[in-house]
Amino acid sequence: MPDLHPVSRALLSVSDKTGLVELGQALVSHGVELLSTGGTAKALRDAGLAVKDVSEVTGFPEMMDGRVKTLHPVVHGGLLALRDNDEHVAAMDQHGIGAIDLVVVNLYPFEETVAKGAEYDEVIENIDIGGPAMIRSAAKNHGFVNVIVDVEDYDVVIKELGENNGQTSYALRQRLAQTAYARTAAYDTAVSTWMAAQVDGTPRRRTVGGTLAQTLRYGENPHQLAAFYTDGSNRPGVATATQHQGKELSYNNINDTDAAYELVSEFDPAQGPACAIIKHANPCGVARGTSMVDAYSRAFDCDRTSAFGGIIALNQTLDGETAEAISEIFTEVVIAPGATDDAKAIFAKKKNLRLLTTNGLADPSVAALAFRQVSGGYLVQDKDVGRIAMDDLKIVTKRQPSDQELADMMFAWTVAKHVKSNAIIYVKDGATVGVGAGQMSRVDSTRIAARKAQDMAEVMGLPAPLTQGSVVASDAFFPFADGLITAAEAGATALIQPGGSMRDDEVIAAADEAGLAMVFTGMRHFRH
Template sequence: MTASAPSAHQAAPLKRALISVSDKTGLIDFAKALDARGVEILSTGGSAKALRDAGLTVTDVADVTGFPEMMDGRVKTLHPKVHGGLLALRDNPGHVAAMEEHGIGAIDLLVVNLYPFEETVAKGADYDDCIENIDIGGPAMIRAAAKNHGFVTVIVDVQDYDAVLAELDANGGTTLPFRQRQAQIAYARTAAYDAAVSAWMADAIGEATPRRRAFAGTLAQGLRYGENPHQQAAFYVTGEARPGVATARQHQGKELSYNNINDTDAAFELVAEFDPAQGPACAIIKHANPCGVAQGETALEAYKRAFDCDRTSAFGGIIALNQPLDGATAEEIVKIFTEVVIAPDADEDARRIFAAKKNLRLLTTGGLPDPRAGGLAYRQVAGGLLVQGRDNGHVARADLKIVTKRQPSEDELADLMFAWTVAKHVKSNAIVYAKDRATVGIGAGQMSRVDSTRIGRRKSEDMAEALGLPQPLTNGAAVASDAFFPFADGIEALAEAGAKAVIQPGGSMRDDEVIAAANRLGLAMVLTGQRHFRH
């Protein structure tokens, strides 16, 4: 007898389930709940053993198909009696007749999670081990069940077990909206799985620009809105094991916003450039640009020096530290409003102090991201995606080329290297003034490099006035430019600000004019041969 298709308001019964899972979290309790509701359970391999060991009655898929698992488990569910049971339209007389003729029983519920390919890659397994952890039968069954969601319920995530049971209790089966939602989740899971496999393989075989590139993420949280209240937004994580905002533990405070997440990532990636073994460093970020960065003997000193670069912009900013947060630093931070503080860790005193500030978010990561590690960065454009390698460029002292008559002093060289590191994380056109391993003026995101130079100087003048200093902190400063100076006017503007040394990539058609201007004005200049555009 042909069954009619259940309507949106009519629940589809669950009489027979196929369970084959790699992650067995919650499996036994879920299977027992299905058994108690009269659901027959089919299973395979390790899943079947785990269920039997728990005292459940289980039918092996091999007994259904008449074929044993073979080829080291590579072939077990790829059979018409499995896929026919998943794909058959229960309201199609021809499908029903085929099921009866070939002894194919309907499968109403498929519970599958896939071989742990992503985890295998993350552990650094070799090529052959990664290949063996590519699931074939699982995705095939998932896609079949999801396609036939008019009748079949598919579950690919452990967290949905309770939802299935709730559906059964409320409706005596699963409703179409529920099955549709689970089908969408299932297709997203197989897409993400294939994306992980294809991305790994492209890297493994050295294919830098594969013909097709797939991207995937898992929802970490829905966001109230995006950059602006009229924009919908959500935060997805890729599973990359890189310490940062995506992997951090949030100890307190309200949920992070879209802008919080973006700015916190910028802050932590910047501060990670400074090796903790070389001392504490602090970065304060506002709208994805640093408004103060400094090193110090202590985290407290680093924070104070970063704060003194631009106290006005620091209000409502993001603070990142390259070492654990301590109570003394926390005590200083809470003197002004701060959105987020992120650090590898925080001691009990710091957490206690922050606990009194309910809106302040504290994130700890357990480590720092490697600024020299590879990886990909993406940006959407109309109709496409731009993909590039992460900017992990690094310049050592030995790479610098001194091109002026005046040689930089050792202190100036240290400040030039510090400023260059910060400039890498400032929006182009970027100019960073630094003195004694602290920023003293930053010009960011201007259409003209001269404008960035002047903005950095003006901010330094404002801070000098606020601090009661007789002259701008740019006097005697070292300066970094993220890209070359196209004209000598930029060097002249730096000299007017009181700068004494400059680091820049070089490579302009007018390098000779720029170097001549530096010589005329008594500046030391070094070239890196590498730029750091950041758009």
Template sequence: MTDLVPLRRALLSVSDKTGLAELGQALATRGVELLSTGGTAKALREAGLSVKDVSEVTGFPEMMDGRVKTLHPVVHGGLLALRDNDEHVAAMDTHGIGAIDLVVVNLYPFEATVARGAGYTEAIENIDIGGPAMIRSAAKNHGFVTVVTDVEDYEPLLEELDRHDGHTGYALRQRLAQTAYARTAAYDTAVSSWMAGETGPTPRRRAFAGTLAQELRYGENPHQQASFYRDGSARPGVATAKQHQGKELSYNNINDTDAAFELVSSFDPADGPACAIIKHANPCGVARGATLKEAYTRAFDCDRTSAFGGIIALNQPLDADTAAEIAGIFTEVVIAPGADEGAMRVFSQKKNLRLLTTDGLADPHAAGIAVRQVSGGYLVQDKDVGSITEHDLKVVTKRAPTEQEMADMLFAWTVAKHVKSNAIIYVRDGATVGVGAGQMSRVDSTRIAARKAQDMAEAMGLDAPLTKGSVVASDAFFPFADGLVTAAEAGATALIQPGGSMRDDEVIAAADEAGLAMVFTGMRHFRH
């Protein structure tokens, strides 16, 4: 292996033809012989380039609907031969194998095929075999062979050839080999993950992959390196959003924006405007309103202190009136399905505010997986897409909830799924009025949420906190009656919780004694 290797012969076989003609022309101008297959060869010839079909080199035609065309010793021998190994060179001479110095391959569009809902047979036909084989052969022999799998690397390749008079350096070949192996790994991950969904049982082996979207300045803290990867999903959200202004998103911005958008996507825009304000991955205010502006102000009034420097998510396109209201305080990120010109003008005066639009909401019922790394492994589970309707609820107290209490309990339960456990949410008239999150005991979350409501009442000059006449949602059962009693003391009139505690009877009795209505969901929403 030497550092600089001349590039004399290239094999091009791509599904994505972006930049192909320009690359082919640039290589031909540098005296590189072009080998190709099928549609790639056709596209190069249409661009006026001289191309030799791989079938001419192998002596075998493409067959079996193109399934077999490059799987041949003449191709892989030309890729894998060590140029400084006398036995390899002798074998090439004996069998008429010419060296291939460059492979440019991008793969059958399996991910896109599956994403558009193709059937099983079509998906199988879009699993590339020859492409990954050539990529892996070339990448293994990167001491002598250059492999390109991304259109983004065409220009760096040509710059390298100009810099080194038609040669490639080892550092570039090594970097491109790593990219190539990552591409085939991601491709196989997409195939295996799709097949896991098709076959049903928990797979013995599982793989995860992503494509670099952004190198981040740092992670959760300045001493941590971090980066952001996309998984190729078309799901609306922070990974697919368009950023209109503001500096790059940070690690914490991305994490919090995702939490905010997933929460607000739970509220169907057909049912009216909704707003979620997130701080450190927890909601500090969620509300509906007659207008988007009202939804925002009602969410803001839940906890104005925590909302400062927060993330705002909206379930409808941002308008100028709402933008003007939001611009009144420092906000890190606003994410919405869209934004009108008036809103854009308002935010253009706030240079540090990031505005993201998504062209839609995330489907809260769409199946998926959640992955968390632990020491030595990964925890994998289904996404929490559990939901309930009024018909799923069981009234367990003497008093049944009123219509308004029922509506508020369902609202509170929707929010509870997005609050770190132990989670307690007070809601009144379609808006959170107190949120307690992430405490080690449920009663502490109940007290904290009530205390925040008291603080807001004092700040707003109210006669009483908005927890008076509110309902309460608990993400898991009350293990003791103390949490329920605390909620009642704060003014709550109804509670929604999963039930299932050994002390359910004690908790129900306490609710009856306090005159509360309580319903059981039979479903919990732990969020750790």
């Protein structure tokens, strides 16, 4: 097969008209004949370009509301025929099939239709059939045929045509073919994932698709290659944020920023400012406040040491006062729904700090799938969107919790959902005051969180750790009473946990003996 091959005839059929006219003009300048359909043909004609309708080539009109227009041997024969195969060439001559050297297709906006919450029938009508068929035919015959599925590749093809007198290289055609197959695979993934949600049960086959957003310098460690792909869901967060300053995000930055924003999005901004500080995907401080700077300061006071070099997420607009406070220590990333001009000006002095804005919070109630790779496969589960209300709590101790304890327990339970298991969270007055994460023993997490609070009391010059008078949340049940006793020794007065242990009676008895209030949620939040 040839390296350089001329483009003499192109078929263009796109839903996204971005850059279409410029591409058409470039093709015509190289003597390329344009074939097209519907709105694409109209857009090209309106720009003064000569276009032949596909229906004129096939001898059949578009029919069935456009469902049938390119599914024809004259089209697919022109795409699939091997130009250096005498039998193929003879068949083209015999049946009046003209070669098509370039296909430009971007598919019906299926993903966008699903994202806007369209009804079932409208979603079905936005499943493209002819487009993927042409893409796959052209990609298979990439020895002779170019296929473009992304607007980003228009300029690349135009450049090659210009450099090679209307011809393209095999390397380019091969690269375009790979992109094309990835696009149809991702498209089919979106369709099959949506369909899976419409029927009961677990589908026999599951696929994952994504679009390259960023080639990363490295992964978790410098010897690991890495890249960042988006799934097209447009969920507010790190994947859709605008970066205002700072160097490129790293693999760990993206992972931690996502964890921070998913956590802070749990707190409704209508109920006041909230701040989450994340280090290595775990919260090291979370708080509500009377103002954004107050929320940040209270979150920072939970663990000032770990906050250094951390990720900060806010549930309201970043203002100048908060930016000034954050600027006092080294911070990797700040992410918020928005930022004032004053805040941006203050951060501009910190060239290494990345500032991201999202124009919204992520909806923590929206169902999604979570994937985790294992050797030989991957695990799939629903994302943890579980929540509880006050009415769901079961008070199991003799002492009833106070209103403040209940409010703090609900806050602590929300944070526990985002802390690596085994998770223990001490909270006082709407702020974490101790976090124990990722330990093999729940009692160790309880002790670590309490010790961190002691260390912060010394740093802040407090007479006693803030765990005095706090509440404690545990992401899963206490298997023994020792974790509860450790929390009580640290000054906790109330606990919230799922319950369900064989030794619940022993744990409840220990709580009663210590004068603690305890509630069961009936729900756990393991996060491994």
